[in-house]
Amino acid sequence: MSIKLEHVNYIYSPETxxxxxxxxxxxxxxxxxxxxxxxxxxxxxxxTLVQHLNGLVKATDGHVYFHGEDIYAHGYDMKKLRSRVGLxxxxxxxxxxxxxxxxxxxxxPKNQGLSREEAEERAKEALQMVGLSEEFYKQSPFExxxxxxxxxxxxxxxxxxxxxxxxxxxxxxxxxxxxxxxLDQISALHREKKITIVLVSHSMEDVAKYxxxxxxxxxxxxxxxxxxxxxFRHYKELEEVGLAAPQVTxxxxxxxxxxxxxxxxxxxxxxxxDTILKSLRGRL
Amino acid sequence: xxxxxxxxxxxxxxxxxHKLDPRVKLVTTISFLVALFLVNSWVGYVVATIFLVxxxxxxxxxxxxxxxxxxxxFLILMITVVFNLxxxxxxxxxxxxxxxxxxxxxxxxxxxxxxxxxxxxVGSSVMTLTTTPNDLTDGMERLxxxxxxxxxxxxxxxxxxxxxxRFIPILLEETDKIMxxxxxxxxxxxxxxxxxxxxxxVPLLVPLFISAFRRANDLAMAMEARCYRGGEGRTKMKxxxxxxxxxxxxxxxxxxxxxxxxxxxxx
Ligand SMILES: Nc1ncnc2c1ncn2[C@@H]1O[C@H](COP(=O)(O)OP(=O)(O)OP(=O)(O)O)[C@@H](O)[C@H]1O
Ligand SMILES: [Mg+2]
Numbered sequence: 015m016s017i018k019l020e021h022v023n024y025i026y027s028p029e030t031x032x033x034x035x036x037x038x039x040x041x042x043x044x045x046x047x048x049x050x051x052x053x054x055x056x057x058x059x060x061x062t063l064v065q066h067l068n069g070l071v072k073a074t075d076g077h078v079y080f081h082g083e084d085i086y087a088h089g090y091d092m093k094k095l096r097s098r099v100g101l102x103x104x105x106x107x108x109x110x111x112x113x114x115x116x117x118x119x120x121x122x123p124k125n126q127g128l129s130r131e132e133a134e135e136r137a138k139e140a141l142q143m144v145g146l147s148e149e150f151y152k153q154s155p156f157e158x159x160x161x162x163x164x165x166x167x168x169x170x171x172x173x174x175x176x177x178x179x180x181x182x183x184x185x186x187x188x189x190x191x192x193x194x195x196x197l198d199q200i201s202a203l204h205r206e207k208k209i210t211i212v213l214v215s216h217s218m219e220d221v222a223k224y225x226x227x228x229x230x231x232x233x234x235x236x237x238x239x240x241x242x243x244x245x246f247r248h249y250k251e252l253e254e255v256g257l258a259a260p261q262v263t264x265x266x267x268x269x270x271x272x273x274x275x276x277x278x279x280x281x282x283x284x285x286x287x288d289t290i291l292k293s294l295r296g297r298l
Numbered sequence: 299x300x301x302x303x304x305x306x307x308x309x310x311x312x313x314x315x316h317k318l319d320p321r322v323k324l325v326t327t328i329s330f331l332v333a334l335f336l337v338n339s340w341v342g343y344v345v346a347t348i349f350l351v352x353x354x355x356x357x358x359x360x361x362x363x364x365x366x367x368x369x370x371x372f373l374i375l376m377i378t379v380v381f382n383l384x385x386x387x388x389x390x391x392x393x394x395x396x397x398x399x400x401x402x403x404x405x406x407x408x409x410x411x412x413x414x415x416x417x418x419x420v421g422s423s424v425m426t427l428t429t430t431p432n433d434l435t436d437g438m439e440r441l442x443x444x445x446x447x448x449x450x451x452x453x454x455x456x457x458x459x460x461x462x463x464r465f466i467p468i469l470l471e472e473t474d475k476i477m478x479x480x481x482x483x484x485x486x487x488x489x490x491x492x493x494x495x496x497x498x499x500v501p502l503l504v505p506l507f508i509s510a511f512r513r514a515n516d517l518a519m520a521m522e523a524r525c526y527r528g529g530e531g532r533t534k535m536k537x538x539x540x541x542x543x544x545x546x547x548x549x550x551x552x553x554x555x556x557x558x559x560x561x562x563x564x565x
Contacts, residue, residue: 070478100482103482110505111504125486156508
């Protein structure tokens, strides 16, 4: 497994009036090549948790291991860790600063010590992956549309060629088409490049379609950690903490109640279609 | 990390001091500062100490917060004490070594100066800890209201102050976020010589400025959309009205000042 969290606790502004216990005893293992969805309502600690994965914030208590090594150990190379665990922040377009898109994407690889040519090579590849064509290379990042900015920023992290890619709400504020495109591209990266992916989201709908495992956070604690199928079985409990299961789950349960022999654990539209067709055929 | 250096640390608690009108607290703080400079005897300091300690107890703010502000002036405090201690001429020499000497007067001045500085900081901390920055500017605006007759733009200044105060934590948070995002991309803000350090700030400062301008723009737009047109004819959502406790507080402060002045005249 590549990343492991043990009894991680995190407190913001400890010992002041504004103390917030953002993570409580989080235990998590992220295996090589997994595609994980991290879900939770606003303020449940998702962003805080993912910042632990590349050592940006240090746990108040607990340990984080990367390939079995304790990242808080004295002399651990944090810079190396950060280039192997790429983190795309919430609203990453706010971090753009260079004069043109290509140089901005080169920032990461250059910090890794690559030469200009190598960095540009990687940048071009990354930009292609997120679907930004050559015409954008020399444009100012500030003149792009919101969705294009988002892509450029994601490319900035991809160009570092991390083995684990964490995306904090990469689709927040995008239109449905932009959202699907970005998620499809991420999913393609996972399939083709075998990158481990952690996708933070508060939309079950988004996540159900792509991920193999869902981690649900509630008030700083891990509430569920299982396959989408198993997690969505608890759709009533999820509702209680301000989340919702995908529409499909509700529909399946409604059909089941009406006496159709459908599999109520179907989580995607395709699965739903199959099970509905099967039950209808059974009736005929 | 960066959030810790918030300016004007307000400490939320449920105490009578928190409920007092900000004008009362401003006047009290100013009176206390004046009193500190009037005091010139041990008795006076005892009175001031009693006053300060009771106010601190009333505020329900934990003591460590009160003295946090002292860290910033520690150096100045030390220099003041050392200079006064060694360089004040006096009648009786207490300690003598090399070319330096400590006189009875020097010792006395040094101690008084130290107490004065510490009380000054702690006294103003009590005010900023129990009053939100917004209340404070509100209070200031009302207290300085008469200056409007002299065409001083009191409302505008107060408005600018409260906006600036409001933006400090937001910008700090933003800095923290952008810094983290760039560190995640391998940026290094710590090592290197001065030139490299200055250069490494570009990826932080450019996004920060852009976001500051964007926020300022949004705010201006939002204010205009709600027909903001300056202080003329503007009413408050929570107008400042004196309650009974505020008059009591004024009374107490007057008595305190009277005692201090009496002590100074008599002794
Ligand atoms: N820099 C900070 N300083 C203090 N408290 C913070 C900070 N960042 C987050 N918090 C607090 O920590 C808790 C968890 O926040 P976090 O950002 O991890 O939530 P989240 O699950 O990512 O929410 P969202 O879906 O809104 O992004 C919240 O209560 C938040 O107020
Ligand atoms: Mg978040």
